[in-house]
Each structure stands twice: as C-alpha cells, then as structure tokens.
Amino acid sequence: MFEADDGEYADADEDEITIVESFQFNFDIVRAATNDFSNSNKLGQGGFGVVYRGKLPDGQMIAVKRLLKDSSQGDVEFKNEVLLVAKLQHRNLVRLLGFSLEGSERLLIYEFVTNKSLDYFIFDPTRKAQLNWQKRYDIIRGIVRGLLYLHEDSRLRIIHRDIKASNILLDDEMNPKISDFGLARLFVIDQSEGNTDQIVGTYGYMAPEYAMHGQFSVKSDVFSFGVLVLEIISGHKNSTNIGHGNDVEYLLSFAWRSWREGKAQNMIDAALNNISANEIMRCIHIGLLCVQENVVDRPTMATVALMLNSYSLTLSIPSKPAYFYGSGTRSLQDMELWAGNIGSTTSGESVNHASNTDPYPR
Template identity: 65%
Template sequence: MKFTVSSLMCRWKLRHLQKRKRKLVDIIQGTLGDDTSDVESLQYDFSIIREATENFSNANKLGQGGFGPVYKGKLQNGQEVAVKRLSADSGQGDLEFKNEVLLVARLQHRNLVRLLGFCLDGTERLLVYEFGPNASLDQFLFDQVKRSQLDWERRSKIIGGIARGIVYLHEDSRLRIIHRDLKAGNVLLDAEMNPKIADFGMARLFTLDETQGNTNRIVGTYGYMAPEYAMQGQFSVKSDVYSFGVLVLEIISGQRNICSRKGDSVEDLLSVAWLNWREETVSNLIDPILRGSSGLVGDIVRYIHIALLCVQENVANRPNMGEVLLMLSSHSLSLPVPHNPQILHFGDVNSTISESSKITDSKSICSSGNQDLITELHPR
C-alpha cells in the first residue's frame, strides 16, 4: 500500500489531535476526581452541538469575544444553551480550556454561570453553558435604548449579585479563585436580570494559604486591570476588587472606562469620578436616567464612594470583597475616606496593545474601549 506525503501528514495530524484530546480529558478526569464521577457525562458530541446551533449559523450568533464567537443553541430536549466556540488562533489554548472546564464544573453559585459540558473534536474546542436570555451586561449598559431598562433597583441588584459571586470565588467556595477578567462583557443576565459571572479561562486557582501571585503573561482587558497587575504582573484577590470598582462606576454612569482627550489632558472614567468626588459634584457622574428621583441620590453616591475605595492605588487600602459586600448592604456602616486612584494611560487615546509591547512607564496604560487583550507583556 502506497502513502502520499499528504496522506501521511493527515494521518499524523489525526493521531496528534486524538492524543491531545485524550490527554485533555484524562487531565480533567484526574483533577475533578470524586467531584465528578464520570467526566464523559460532561462531554457533548460535536454533531449534537452543530445541530443545536444550526451549524453555527450567523442567525444564532450571540456575540464575538476575544477567544471566538458565542452561539445560541437548542438541544434535542428543548434546553437552550450558549456555546463558546474557541477559535484555533484565539490565544485561549489547551491550558485555558482545561482551566475553564475544571473551575466552572466545580463551582456552584447563583451568580456564576453554570457550565453544562464541553466538546473536543479535532481542532474544535467548545464550551456549553446555561443560556442567559438577556445576553451580557455590556449590551444593556452601553446601549442608549436598552439602558433605560436599568433603573437603580436593577443596577443595585446587579452590583450586589456580582459582589456575592466574587465573595464566593474568593472566600466561600472550597477553592480560592481570582477571576482576572471581570468586566461588563463577562457578566451575563438571566431572565430576571440576575447577574452571572462568566468566562473563567483566565482565572487562577489559589490554595487557601496563598494571598498573591506573579506572572509574566498579562491577560485580560485594560481599563479593568489593577495597576500592580498591569505594571508588575502581581495579582491577588485585590486585583478583582479593583476590577469590581471600575465595573460599579460603569454601571452607575452608563459609560465605558475609555480614554478621551480634553485639550492637553487625557481623561477616563476613574479620573472623572475622582475629580467630581474631590469637587463634591459627584452627582454629575450619575447616569441621567437615574437622576429622576432625588431620594436615590444618597444611595448612589454611597456606591460611588465604595467603588472609589476599590480602585485605590495602594493594594492594602482596598477592602476585600467580603468587606465590600458588607458596605453595600449596611447603610449605617461608616466608610473610610478614599485616596486618589492611580490613573493609567497607554500611549495615544484609544490605542491598542500589540503582543510585542513592553510596559516601561508606570502610568502608561489606558483602556481602548472594551477590547479583550491576550498579550505576552513583560512587566517591570
């Protein structure tokens, strides 16, 4: 029997993909152990997902993330699901895929998205989640029409739900998990507009006696990224606290944390929030949609105060998420005075970061919109 070079390469590639799939499944099985007796029950056949999404039709496409598109699907039993189809060149490799399966499969909380299963087939890597009928928070918050549906009762409920989800990750689960990419696009909304934190590909698992870690691979979204992480690769539970503070300011203002040039200065949401706080004009930060009832202003200003505590430059000055949750729920609790947050800018307004970029200026990062960045940066 004769084999061409092409056929031999195809055979080799097939064996390589099969070996890679088996290795990933074995790792998942071995790590989950007694938590999931049969990992095979988490696996979906590719043909089932293809049928559920109508062959990944554009009509079923929910959005495009940094790692690939997300599709709405309907399984044969009628259950609606969300399918994240990882692009081969997305930057989310086997490590992140395994990370997400392992972490989300072991986490159960009403404010965390539930992973239903996964699929490995050739080059295809799919993650199957419960479906959020109201999509993600950013699609409501930054839409001029949809934002009107978010009154203060709903926004405060969303903020509280996100806080409870992070407290579970940091303190209440059997694991200690740092999300590292908390942002409006990674918060899904269910039918009752309850928030569910999603996308754990960048999350890091800590042992209970660990408090911080270091990395040379900075991943996530600038604008939500804590300065010590963006500049020095240091991350901890306080990194998520910083991201939460930025997110709260976005929810209250209805504005993204992006750069804008005003004369010779560059402004972003944090600097605007701090300026208004310092000049006692903090109500200017509140989304005009929320200014109708003067009785709510006091509550909203308190949330802004808490957000500013979360984004302080000194890590030690930031509260932990348990303390944040207590601050949000107790109006009688006295709040510390916040310090000036570190305002980071990156190059020109709305610039993006290339994979070869190196950070050298400790005040040189600014969000370029809501763009996902998976970059190999080298902190100082």
Template identity: 70%
Template sequence: MQLQWSIPFVCLMLIRLGLSSAQQPDYAYHSCLGGIYTSNSTYQANLNLLLSSLSSNAALQNGFYNTTAGLNPNTAYGLFLCRGDVTSEVCQNCVEAASKEILQRCPNKKEAIIWYDLCLLRYSNQSIFSTMQQSPGVSLLNINNITNPDRFNQILGDLMNSLVRRAALDPSTGMFATGEANFTSFQQVYGLVQCTPDISQSDCNICLAEAVGQIPICCNGKRGGRVLRPSCYIRYEIDLFYQLKPNAPDSSPPSVGKGGDSSKLIIVIIIPTAIAVIILSIVWFCLRRKRPKDRVKDLDEITSEESLQFNFDTIRIATDNFSEANKLGQGGFGPVYRGKLFGGREIAVKRLSRNSGQGEKEFKNEVVLVAKLQHRNLVRLLGFCLEREEKLLIYEFVPNTSLDNFIFDPARCTLLDWEKRYKIIRGIARGLLYLHEDSPLRIIHRDLKPSNILLDAEMNPKISDFGTARLFRVDQTQTNTSRIVGTYGYMAPEYAMHGQISVKSDVFSFGVLLLEIVRGQKNNSFYQSQRTEDLLSYAWRLWNEGTALELMDSTLRECFSASEAMRCIHIGLLCVQEDVADRPTMDSVVLMLSSYSATLPLPSAPAYFLQSKMEPEKPLLDKSTSRSTEFSANADLYLR
C-alpha cells in the first residue's frame, strides 16, 4: 500500500515539475524598430493597454488575435500568434511572458516584435494588420551537421514545399501545417510552417516560400533550423518538436481487475513512466552541464558568419556553372550572375575578382555586418561563399537592373514617368535615413549613384553595393580618412579633397542623384549650349533666374506636378550646398519630401567641380593601394 501511494506521489511531483518548466516559454529572438516614445506619454499608456488586452485575450482566442488601443496619432496596434499545436493555456502563458519581455528588450520603442518557440507578439504605432511582412527576420540553426546532406536537402525540400502548399492553399488548415518524412530507416525529419491568418492565401504562400528558400542559406547541412518572419515562420528538426494530433480513442475501455490487480496495474503503468521521466531529466541535466556557456540556447545560433556561408557547389549549380546566359553584368570588382536555389528563390551572385585585395577574415566580418541591414529600400545581402579561392557575394535578385539603365537611356527613360521618379526619390531617401539613423549599425554609404540603385518589379528603389561603406559609432558625427573611395561627381568636396566623412557626405551624393533623376542626365557628362558647366551649376543658375522648372527632363512633356518638381529641385540644391553645416540631414529630407507644411530654407551656392577634365563615372581609387577595393578595411568598422 505504501508503494502504491509513494510512486504516484513521486511521479506526480516530477510531472508537476515538468509542467512548471514547460510553462516557461523559450525565447528565440526579438527586433526593436521605429522611433522612440517618451516616458509617460499617451502612446506609452496606449501600448500598456494594448499589451494587457493581448495577454487577457490569449486564452479566449483561437491562437491569434489583433487589436488596437487609443486614437490617432497615438494608436498602438498589436497582435499575437501562437503555434497551431499548443493549448490555450500554453498560448496564454507564452503571450503573457512576451508582453512583459518585449518592453524590457525594446524599452521606449514605438515598434517591436518578439519570437518564442511557441508564439510571436508584435506591436507598432502604424497598422500592421492584413499586410504580409517579411522584414525584420532572423534565421536560427542547430549547429550539429547532418550526414549525407545532399539526400537530406532533397527530402527536406520536398517536405517543406508540401507543407507550404497545405498551409497556404488548404483553407481547413488555418495556415498551419506539420509533417514528417523518412530520412533513413531509423531517422525522420519533421517540419512545421505557419502564417498569421490575417494575410491572404497568396501572401502566405509567398512568405512561406521565401522562408523555405532561406534554408540553404542559413542552415545548409544542419540537423535543424528556423526562419522567423513577422507574417510567417518555418522550422525543421531531426527530432520531434511539435505536438502530434491525438489518435481517436478506443471505443472499448480496458478491463481492470479488482483489489490487488488494480494496484498491480497502477504500479505497472507508473514505474516505467517515473523511470523514463527520471532518465530524461538526468540526460537533460548532463547535456546542459556539458554545453559550453557561449553556445546559444537549444543549439540555436543567431545568423552569423557560419550560417551566412553558402556551399560553392550550391551556387555553381544555381548559376548553371556561372554560364554566360546567366550573366547580368560586369561590375568594377567582377561579374554578376543570376541564379536559382533549390527552393525556387532567385538570387544575384557577385563573383569577386581574385585580386580584390581583402583577406578572408575581413571579408567574412564585413559580410556579417552588412547582412544585418533590413529595409525595403536596401538590397538584402543573403550570404557569401569563400571556398576554392573564390569570393562570392549572394544578394536577393532584383529584376529591373539599376536606375542608370532607365534615366540615362533615351528609350527606357520614358518608362519612368514623374510619379515613378518621385517614388524612387522618396524611397532612396528613406533607405539612406535607415542607414544613418535607424539601422542596428550607423553607416555612411560613400558611393551613392544611379548604378548603385536597383529597381524591383514595382520600380521600388533598393540601395546596393556597400563595398565602400563606413560604419560609425552611434555618438560619432564625422571622421577623417586617407582612404578616399567613391565616384567622381557624386562625392562631397570636403570628402574628396580632405577625407572628411560624415552623414552629410551621403546627403551631398543624394542631392546630385536627385537632380539627375529630375533632369535625366548625368552630372559628369552634362553640357548646356556653349557653357562648360556641370548639372549643379546649371540647376543653380536656373534657380537664381527663376526658371527652375526648365531643369525638368524634356521626355516628361510637362506631365508632372509642378509643385512636387519645384520641391525636389529645391531639396536637391539644399543637399549639394558647399557648406557642410547648411546641408539638411536625411531625417529633414524625408520630412520635406513627405510634408508640404515643412518650410524649406533658401539654398546657397553648390560646390563646383571641373568635370570636363575627368572621366565620367570614374571610381576613385584608394590612395594607399593601386586598385580599388570591394570593402573598406575592417579597422574602419565601428559597431553602433
């Protein structure tokens, strides 16, 4: 009798301890976005109400809930999504933990997102509902390698693609799907995909397909991995990590004897259970003790140097052995190829020349830094390959090539009406503002020009080529360098002549670029009648003569907003002023482009260059070397 009571008691305590541990959700990652709100502000009060509402509704909803708190302009928007296989109680525990931790990890931020193993929670000062978003995102991986990676990749690709189709196309799934596939006779691979149910089926399909396309990039040859996005996430593991659906119960209950038979049955059931729990607890404890402290929890590792690295054969196959048919162009540092990964994702591969002049360590360190940039107006670096004396950079594929192929081409420039040009100008401004103020790093691009602005399928601009970028500390406003890199005609005079770098260097380049978009001609190769003057001089003369609109591209045939055009010319001239202190910040530029209530100061004279003596668009070489370099020296980098 004593045994009958003692064993269930021990087992019950172990089960209670297990449940208590399970109720502590495992944190995965977070991202802090947007601006800063002040303490005790109306937005903070609304945010607190929002998070309280999300927590209290977690047990009442079906794993997903979105709501708002407060009125514009201080409205707080928020949502949570629990994994499709968890109970309402587990969901509530996870959301409650997320509601508290997100404020600790992102204090006073107007927008943030946090992921756990079992849920995600996000809030914003702008509406985030019913809109598919893939940024910010992160990839996590199991650092252990898989045997026979080629076979594993094929099986994993088939499994994940089938789960994507089920979740996105079958309305009965609630945009959640799990499944498994046989890897070996003794080993399975398990997969899970899920979207927030407020987006459309097509958007869910796009989000999940993009996430699956990340697997070869982040987790190639690894035993497990996850790709987390605001609107969807995926995961695969060799070990079962989700709850299987319970089998239908047997209609005939088991027959149980009386008296001693009942006691024996209890003992028979409880003893193996207790032993199993104890053994698992010991194994878990030993693994925790053995694991190095610097290894990330659950063998997950935030995207880093290793997880960004591609296998050379993967890229060789994706580009059809770097065939001429897939060649997109030839840059200053090597050719660029189009490729397609096994998940269907298209990529652009820059194959650096072998004399690019940078060491392996510096190359990888800088790739890791640039890969942290996430903005819709920046080209995303997906990873790199450093193998067989090859240095490859892998980017997202942007279909419409670069801006210079449109605005400087007599035929294709007609495809860019004023509405598209204005959208491009504003997008470039927002991308630069992100680099200067809002990114995890503070970055000066140093080589902003039309050929470094790529255009996606909807003609949205994406700033590219961070080879010459300089990273600043958060409290740093300017510095000097002996390494003058960039392109004539776009460099600020204080940088070109004295090596002085600041955010205002990029502002100058933006001003030149803006005026080129308005005019449809290059600054360096611009000539007007018999005058030898560059585009800046010509724009300044027209401004002083009161005929600034004569600067407009003649192909627009007056089909443009005169007020928008005048405002752009005005802003362009403000950006190219010779005095650094007079130039606006990109924060001010974005405000001036988006708000007509903002008052613009009068511009002063721009800087002048003797462009007629220079080759158009000639890259300036590093003073300390005989060739230009794809990346600046690692010693130049300062984390924000």
C-alpha cells in the first residue's frame, strides 16, 4: 500500500485536505452516470473492486472504480490513492478526475480510456492481430516513459508495485496509460528502497526479493516491466504453460532457455510474422536484463529508455532470471518451494555470445 515517509509530504495535512475536497464528486451523480452500477456498464474487476463506464450530465465519459466493501484497501489506502494520483500528470498515466464517498461506498473517478487494457488484446488469439510490432513497440516505449516519470521525473519518487498487463490501459490511438495506484509506495526523492511485512501485488510479475522478503525498490518495477515485455513479444501470459508433452515450461524459463540456445526467435508471437526481427530481439534482450535474479544486475528505467533509443549502446549479456513456477495466490509452501528453486539457480551458465554484426542469437 502507499505509505508516506517522514518529511514534508507526511506533514502537509492541510494541503491534502484541500486537494481531497476539490476532487470530491456527488455520489448520486456518479451513481446515475453508471446507471446504478449496472452490469451492462461493467468494464472489469480487480482485487480492490469493480470498474464501470459512466457518462456525466455534461456528456463526459468516465471510468468509476467502486471499491469492494470487504476490500483490504481501507480508508487510508483510498485517501492515499486519491492524493497520490492527483499529483501525477503524464500522458502515459491514467488521469484521476476525483472520488466520491457515501457511507461504506468509496468510488474513484478516472478519465475513460477507450480501448480497455493490454491483456484484453495481447492474450486473445483474435484481438492480438490488431497489435502489430510497431504498436507493441510503441506500447513498450510508452510504459517506459510512464515508469521513468514515476521513478525519477515527478516531484515524488513512486514505486507502483503492481505493473502488469491488466494495469496498462490503451486509449483510442493504442497509447498505453499505467493505471491502478492503490498499491503504490511514495518515497522522498533521495530514498530508493524499502521493506514491508505485507506482500501485495500479482505473483508472476513480482520480483523475488519482494515476494520472498518484502524488499522493494525501483528495481521491483523493473522486474515486472521485464515480465510484461516478454508477454508483449510472445503473446503468452507469464503463467501459461508453453510447449508440449514433458517439455512444458513457464514464460521466463522458456525465454531464458530459448535465448541461451540461440533460438530466441521462438519467443516471437506468430502473429508478428518476424517483422522487424532485429528490433524484437533487442527487446527480448532488454526484457531478460530486467528479470535477472540479482537486483543490482537489473537496469534502471532510465537505462532501459537509453537502450531502446540508442542502438549504438551495447547490451550486457543477461544472467539467469528468477523463475516463477505457477500463478494466482500461492500458499506459503508454494512460496518456500519457489525460494528453494531460486536458491538453486546460478548466473554463471554460458549464453550465445554476440558477434559484431548481429548481436542477437538466432
């Protein structure tokens, strides 16, 4: 959850109250806008609540997040999301318009983003054809810009902690917008990491140091981004079994083995027809650098942006990623098993080394 640390941000109570009051919507107006939260207006559902399409009296379209009454996101987290997102302004972040409170009802009102979320397209056999490589590449770069803003360019340093395909919304031009800041963590600008006893987020996208020990940093978001990049390129969920018979494995395992064996082209979604193969290979390379087990080895988002924008920059050879065997909510026994698997991995295994003319294994 979002937590304010010591410093000027934690003490600005009066400013926060002013912001909250200026963003408050009348509950009855919002309820009418969604036709009393009708199923026909339902856009989706996440861990904290249901999202509905709505239309205000002036004709403006909105997305309304109705928090579950038994949600683990309490009043403090609700207020934090309002205050946090209200301070963020970037074209690759979903814009918060306001909130509404009525008894036990808590609503967040966002700009309406036309084309649903990335997972709606990228994991659907038919709809994924709408995302050619140029669109997928632009989505990757837009996510990078949004994360770079959160990590370094806004006046606050923010770790999202739940970067995943369903939290990337697409506008009418398929530009990505990072959404859902209910789990975000605010830092003062010179702080870069923290610890928590409450592990929140989505397994499969979680960095191992966070899932196992509650340690998080900007590199936790980098790990999640790396998983997302590999999903965008392959069209496979990180939890999907890839392969046949006894040769089934999960996405990170498959990506690493394919890379190490010089068969990284096997990662590419067949819908892309290997168009811009060299550019795709570079993105696979970047994705693998982001999901490395060792936190220090992962690049920052600033470095990722440089990697994407400068082809003259030579990329280092990735080490073995942290694997995740499974999906959904995991039991402690499952997590301990995963910890054992992580502990047995090494980063010293050889990979296909690059030549000067073609730096990506084929």
